[in-house]
Amino acid sequence: MTVALIRHVRNGRKALHEAGEEAARRAVRTACRASHREIALESVAIEKDAMGKPHGLISGELSPVAVSISHSFPFAFAVASVIPGICLGADIERIRPLSAAVIDAFLTKREAKLLARLPPHEQRVELVRCWSLKESVLKAIGIGLRMHPRRVDISQIIGAKGKSHISIGIDDVMHKVRIWSSLMGNEYIATAIAIPTTSTYYGSVNLKRRSALYGNSRCSS
Amino acid sequence: MEALILREEAHCMETRDAVVEIISQTLHVAPAELADDRKLVDLAEDSIALFELLIRFEQALGGHIKYEDIAHIETVGDVIAYANTLPADLLKSAFNRTQNPPL
Numbered sequence: 663m664t665v666a667l668i669r670h671v672r673n674g675r676k677a678l679h680e681a682g683e684e685a686a687r688r689a690v691r692t693a694c695r696a697s698h699r700e701i702a703l704e705s706v707a708i709e710k711d712a713m714g715k716p717h718g719l720i721s722g723e724l725s726p727v728a729v730s731i732s733h734s735f736p737f738a739f740a741v742a743s744v745i746p747g748i749c750l751g752a753d754i755e756r757i758r759p760l761s762a763a764v765i766d767a768f769l770t771k772r773e774a775k776l777l778a779r780l781p782p783h784e785q786r787v788e789l790v791r792c793w794s795l796k797e798s799v800l801k802a803i804g805i806g807l808r809m810h811p812r813r814v815d816i817s818q819i820i821g822a823k824g825k826s827h828i829s830i831g832i833d834d835v836m837h838k839v840r841i842w843s844s845l846m847g848n849e850y851i852a853t854a855i856a857i858p859t860t861s862t863y864y865g866s867v868n869l870k871r872r873s874a875l876y877g878n879s880r881c882s883s
Numbered sequence: 884m885e886a887l888i889l890r891e892e893a894h895c896m897e898t899r900d901a902v903v904e905i906i907s908q909t910l911h912v913a914p915a916e917l918a919d920d921r922k923l924v925d926l927a928e929d930s931i932a933l934f935e936l937l938i939r940f941e942q943a944l945g946g947h948i949k950y951e952d953i954a955h956i957e958t959v960g961d962v963i964a965y966a967n968t969l970p971a972d973l974l975k976s977a978f979n980r981t982q983n984p985p986l
Contacts, residue, residue, distance in 0.1 A: 675925060702898065734929060764931060767938045796928055807934060808954040 663752065663842060663856045664692040668738040672707040682731040683708045684714075685708040690718040697744050700750035715804040718742055721734040730801055734850060741842075746841035748851050749859050752801030753794040754852040760789055768793060771785065787851065791843055794853040795819060798838075799830060802857050830855075884984030905943055909936045920947065926959075932979060935967045 666689035671681040687706040694701045705721040708729065718727035729742045730752035769777065774793065780788055796811040796829030803809075819841060822828060829836045843853040851881040907914045910926050917926075927933035940962070941950050947969070956962050 753930075755931070758931075760931060761935060763938060763942075768934065788893050793931060807930060807937070808951065810950045810954070811934070 663739055663743045663748075663854060664689050664696055665741075665752075665842065665852075665854065666692060666740050669736060669843060671736050671738050673735050678735060678738060680731040680853050682733045682740060682848065685738045686729045686742065687717060688729050689740040690729060690744075693727065693742040694720075699744075702864070709802065710768045710839045711804070713804050714806070715801070722755070724867035730798070730854065732801075734851070737850060737852075742821060743856060747859050748856050749802045749804070750854065750856055751798035752795040752852070752854040753774070753801065754789050754850060755794045755797075756788055756798065756850055757790045757848065759786065764793075765789065765837050768796065770812055770817065772813055776817055783792065787845070787848075791853060792816060792820065795841065795843070795849055795855065797840075798853050798855040799832065799857070803832070803853050818861060841877070899963050902959070902963050902966050904936075906936060909939050917959050919957050919958065919963065922957055923959070923962070924957070926961050944978070 666685040667680050668685045668688075671678055686708045687703055689828060690706045691703055695724055701720055707721070708716050708720045708731075709719055709726075710716050714730050716731055718729040720727065725746070727742055727744055728748050728750045729740060731738070731740045732752045732754045733739065734754045734756050737754055739752055741750050741752040745817075760858060765774070769792065777785055777788060779794070783805055793811070795816050796814045797807070799814045799816070800809055802805050813833050815834075818828050818830065819825075826840055826842065828841055830839050831837070833881065837857055839858075841853065841858040842855075845851050863869040891923065892912055903914045903917050906923075906926070910932055912926050923933060923936065926938060935955055937950060940953050941948060941968070953962075953965065956965060
């Protein structure tokens with residue numbers, strides 16, 4: 663999983679969107695470089711599938727590269743991986759206080775209990791990191807906020823600083839994932855997650871994704 | 884027949900008012916800016932604000948709808964259209980609740 667971050671993006675939806683695609687192209691090139699391949703930035707295109715999930719396409723190649731893009735003014739952030747069988751999710755958030763309603767709604771009871779044990783000064787950042795990681799998971803499985811974030815359980819991540827390989831739950835099924843997160847000053851936090859598609863039925867099968875979206879399973883707490 | 888049409892029109896206006904009120908309060912956007920074709924994702928500052936809007940709708944409707952029922956909705960007009968499919972008394976109580984927002 664390689665990361666590309668562009669700072670000082672102009673404000674406005676179009677500028678952020680373009681910077682996000684630029685970051686994704688750079689992340690694809692860096693990922694290729696890490697596997698000892700040189701490609702030109704111009705040979706990488708970013709296209710979205712029917713569910714809105716972006717994929718990297720290298721000119722002349724059939725297999726898409728896994729990418730994920732996020733922006734929060736003034737940043738555009740993207741991750742890419744050329745390793746087959748991986749789905750990626752990335753998110754960048756401004757660190758800000760969250761309303762009690764949002765906190766109650768997106769955390770599971772177990773996550774809320776674990777967060778309450780942290781010192782108050784750590785809670786503010788950790789809450790936003792939790793949100794960001796859940797959004798990364800939902801983006802990785804190609805669903806986004808159309809699925810309730812409480813259906814994702816990241817309790818093993820809370821307080822586990824420095825660990826990159828960890829398990830998360832999606833609808834009570836555990837998946838081994840790789841996580842990455844980084845603070846940018848005290849104002850922004852970026853997170854990314856890599857989930858092996860073999861370990862999750864959400865991976866790339868649209869029918870299963872639709873079933874996850876419109877199925878009857880309620881969020882669990 | 885005319886009375887029925889007038890009642891339906893009044894119901895639609897109440898629905899629009901309730902929906903616009905919730906969006907305006909949650910996303911801090913003036914009601915005048917909430918045209919039907921405005922996308923919620925463009926109106927919200929970020930994904931957290933968008934999520935807050937969705938849970939406000941879920942709560943305003945008293946748990947009669949599931950989060951996933953509304954989470955795919957894209958525009959202000961889509962929310963109004965969806966709300967118009969709900970029973971009038973349910974919307975009336977949701978509208979009353981927005982006068983004293985639960986959140």
